[in-house]
Amino acid sequence: MKWGIMGPGNIVRRVSRSFAVADGPEMFAIASRSEERAKAAAEAYHTQRWYGSYEELVRDPDVEAVYVATPASLHCEHACLALEHGKPVLCEKPFAVTEAEAKRMADCARANDVFLMEAMWTRFIPSILKARQWVDEGRIGKVVMIQADMGFYGSKEPPVAPSQPVPSVGGMLDIGVYTLSFASYMLHKMPLEVKAFGSFNPFGVDNQGVAILRYDQGELVSMQTAGQAETANEAWIYGTDGKIHVPKWFWCAQKAVLHPRDGESEVFEHRTAAEGFEFELLEVERCIRAGLKESPNMPLDESIDIIRNINRIRCDWH
Numbered sequence: 001m002k003w004g005i006m007g008p009g010n011i012v013r014r015v016s017r018s019f020a021v022a023d024g025p026e027m028f029a030i031a032s033r034s035e036e037r038a039k040a041a042a043e044a045y046h047t048q049r050w051y052g053s054y055e056e057l058v059r060d061p062d063v064e065a066v067y068v069a070t071p072a073s074l075h076c077e078h079a080c081l082a083l084e085h086g087k088p089v090l091c092e093k094p095f096a097v098t099e100a101e102a103k104r105m106a107d108c109a110r111a112n113d114v115f116l117m118e119a120m121w122t123r124f125i126p127s128i129l130k131a132r133q134w135v136d137e138g139r140i141g142k143v144v145m146i147q148a149d150m151g152f153y154g155s156k157e158p159p160v161a162p163s164q165p166v167p168s169v170g171g172m173l174d175i176g177v178y179t180l181s182f183a184s185y186m187l188h189k190m191p192l193e194v195k196a197f198g199s200f201n202p203f204g205v206d207n208q209g210v211a212i213l214r215y216d217q218g219e220l221v222s223m224q225t226a227g228q229a230e231t232a233n234e235a236w237i238y239g240t241d242g243k244i245h246v247p248k249w250f251w252c253a254q255k256a257v258l259h260p261r262d263g264e265s266e267v268f269e270h271r272t273a274a275e276g277f278e279f280e281l282l283e284v285e286r287c288i289r290a291g292l293k294e295s296p297n298m299p300l301d302e303s304i305d306i307i308r309n310i311n312r313i314r315c316d317w318h
């Protein structure tokens, strides 16, 4: 399928490697707010077309799907621009900054009868799918606790003022969505209650956070995000009859291990030639070809729920 890329930034550099290895998706056109950057990106990624505005990209009749890779505070505007031009959209995570924006995006997709999906690539990684299959098959009994963390060393330089409005940044929104989405994927539901603490840099941006979530049958999820320290970056799913370990870097892990309460451990491993973004690209193409308007593995209502709940967590400390 011929893809149009909106916003040639950091993530596009990484996702371009997945386009290169995936059989089907093609980086066909790229758009920037600047002609110069669009042209440079087209040369770097060997796209057939480039545009100095996002409007021109969505008006290209040959573009079959749009990948919105701009900062989170602009996802709503840019996804809706593409949807209103009838283009199916894969929109980077976090899906939106606020629940209202997330709803507007879903409404826009539905009103225009066009496909839209949050680029929560973790949900399409084979080892994560295997872990979910083990959970759904009851291989670890009833899930009672989940633990997941995501943390990276920050710069040794003093923090600089964020270039984006504060609500669009911060660890809990930017990377907390991975841990919350992972829990939601495994439990098939959203928390009843949240309790959270965050610590902030001098610009009021949360650079670390811890949250505990409680679900309707007493399940507990503990999640951590860190922007100044590298954490284990693992996920554990604990059940009454065993546990599942998704090792470092859990959101794109190439391995998952089932440890039953009784019996031998089972290891699932897979190899990818790129980072793993190719699986979400293929899912989008599969859905579009099947005439689906959303992915059953990352439905729009769940993306909205995740943004609502990540903001509940953020509200707990604001």
Ligand SMILES: NC(=O)c1ccc[n+]([C@@H]2O[C@H](COP(=O)([O-])OP(=O)(O)OC[C@H]3O[C@@H](n4cnc5c(N)ncnc54)[C@H](OP(=O)(O)O)[C@@H]3O)[C@@H](O)[C@H]2O)c1
Binding pocket: 006, 007, 008, 009, 010, 011, 012, 031, 032, 033, 034, 037, 038, 069, 070, 071, 072, 074, 092, 093, 094, 119, 121, 174
């Ligand atoms: N899935 C993952 O693993 C992963 C990893 C990193 C980031 N992300 C997500 O990908 C999205 C983009 O992140 P990124 O790190 O690639 O961002 P970035 O490099 O800071 O920005 C991406 C592009 O957005 C465009 N843009 C449009 N309006 C802008 C504005 N007002 N200010 C700044 N840039 C603007 C810029 O391109 P032009 O100005 O040239 O048009 C820029 O190159 C975010 O939602 C982020 O959370 C996902």
